[in-house]
Amino acid sequence: MALNRKVAIVDLTSGTIEKKPIPLEVRKTFLGGRGLDAYLLYKYAKPGCDPLGPDNVVIFSAGILGATLASASARTHVMGKSPLTGMVGSGNLGGFFAPELRWAGFDHIVVKGKAAKPVYIWVHNGEVEIRDAKNIWGKSVTECQWAVREELGDPDIKSAVCGPAGEKMVRFANVMTGIKDAAGRTGMGAVMGSKNLKLVAARGTMDIKIAHPREALENDKKFIDQIVSAKVNQTQGELGTPFIWGATNSWGGLRTNNFQYNQILYADDVEPERIDEIAAETMGKYHMAACFGCQVHCRAKYKIPPSPLAEKFGVVGKYDEGPEYTSQGAFACEPGCTSADTVLIGNHLVDQYGVDNLEIGSIISWAMELYEEGILTAKDTDGLDLRFGNDEALIEMVHHVCNRDTRLGDILAEGGIRAAEKIGKNAIKYLIHVKGMSNLHSDERATPGLALNIATASRGSDHLRSRPAIDLYHLPQEVMRKIYSSPVPYDGPLSSDHREYVGKPWQVFWHEQCYMAVDCLGICKYHTVFLGATLPNFEDWPRVLYYNTGIEMTPQEIWTVAQRCNNIERLFNIREGFKKDDPYKGDVLVDRYHDEPARRGAPDVIGATIDREKFKVMRAEFYQHEGWDENGIPTPETLKRLGLENLDKEPSRI
């Protein structure tokens, strides 16, 4: 059965392992993946715990559709309390780990406590073991995966690992699998490192019984047609996610030189077509790869071409995948660099260290602005000329942050807010973050809906929690009305104009439920309405769910599950110190969004700022849609409607 996978509770302090079934009622309440993880986090992490202490947990999971016939049922979710933000920590990765975890008999592995020495967890055909990691500790992301395969004698093992950055507890270290699949942003790799946990290895041959296989296959054929026939996915299959970056830069929507500009000039070398060219030159014509069960294949394969920079850092010819558009942000526009070599090298290093590309690119770019402002000096940088556009200094700093081997590297590894406290001199003023997590490299000043999304997202500044990305497309009203009036009715205003404030709170609210549902199902967001208006959403998921798992749910019921799980994340953040207007933990934007007009780009971007008062009105309306009070706290009625009124007191349902 697709539903008979278990939860394992692994206590690294005592060495005990409990295996628990997931009752059907729990399935219907949380589905799986991120939704059930949120519940487990709330119940198993000690309130107020040190994220890098033994009372935190790190949870690895597959979605309820993982490894079924549903397309791209590949996603792994990782959750804990974030050492970067002190709030919800969460990351989602593609690749092949989640299916293997399910074939090995488990849907969720909850790890608590701390091992006395480095260990790894071995999950195979219904069994879970804690094993000595002395042979794999200290190894890079890919080396440790090969080492554990060799140690256990099975080349098909898939692992979710922390790299050297996680071992050193860099607060934005990732959990990684494969070459480049990353559960990024909130430092779940550092939580692994704090527990002396190097990796979770999985291998299984336990069948997943599909409830209605014939119908599931038939339905999936239609689903795949719908997915691959969208122009956005055809383009992704050719150029990968970098295609978004190029157009957005021409328009003027990219954070540049930290956040001084919103467009990088003379950037032909980092345009998607150039990166595609390098991939073709180094890997041949067919150089796009895919995650488990995916027909979009959005990741390029490449080798780093020879260049003075690659030679200096000893990475000529190294193989990697991507780069995603986030690496174009981290290693091009944010630090003011314009070389494809730098993007490809930076991308490779973060993949090997296991560190978040967005966070490290943002934080080094922030340090560059501090350096140019004289807040950091050559003494602080050990002589490194940390000016914008210095590719070599950028790459050198990546090493220093991941190794924590210089004073500045060690400070930046602590994340923006802690680093700003250590540096002092009003360094915080230049930090571009929400809830302590750096913004994506995008500039949301011309897009109030996207600004509301990053301000209110549960894990900090985040484009994958509630971003109404299609808001920038200028969709026909009829199409917008169709999307946003279902599965719950909405007849309020909707505007196709991305500069507008009206109607955006509903769109952000809608996308928040949509992305949570996707993360509970365990499928890829590129197979949903995230980037394409014609792609599947709530109306399409009940059939996939029913044919594959036998669970019957309406679109409205899936929406309610998503809302329930989003509210658990909200309650977790409140428990850990959320206050609406708190500059470090609130639903707010940094001053630059409000006070500094965009300086470059198209006429609809130049001069844009987010109006403070209108932002507050949007936020208040967003809270109303959520069923939260004026402080952003879920009301008792909302909690009762979602069955969460006893969340604190009830014994864990698992």
Next chain:
Amino acid sequence: MSATLHVHTTHLQFTNGLEVVAVEGNTVGECLNHLIRQFPQMEKALFAKKDKLLNTIEIYVNSASAYPNELGKSIRDGDTIHLLVALAGG
């Protein structure tokens, strides 16, 4: 055939600020050519090369995606064309 064409906000700079433009043609391609004759700067904003739209441009006709073969899609009197740009925010 006459159709009504809705311009994306970011292209208003090329259409003298006109949000809606009347275009004529039997296909989307012909309508776009008519648009470009009126506003030559739109060519660069829409086309990667002759007969190939940019990857980031999508065409909707009567609120439905015209992809694939957008340029060959036939147009009837009174149809509505929307030009979409996949910016997506970086």
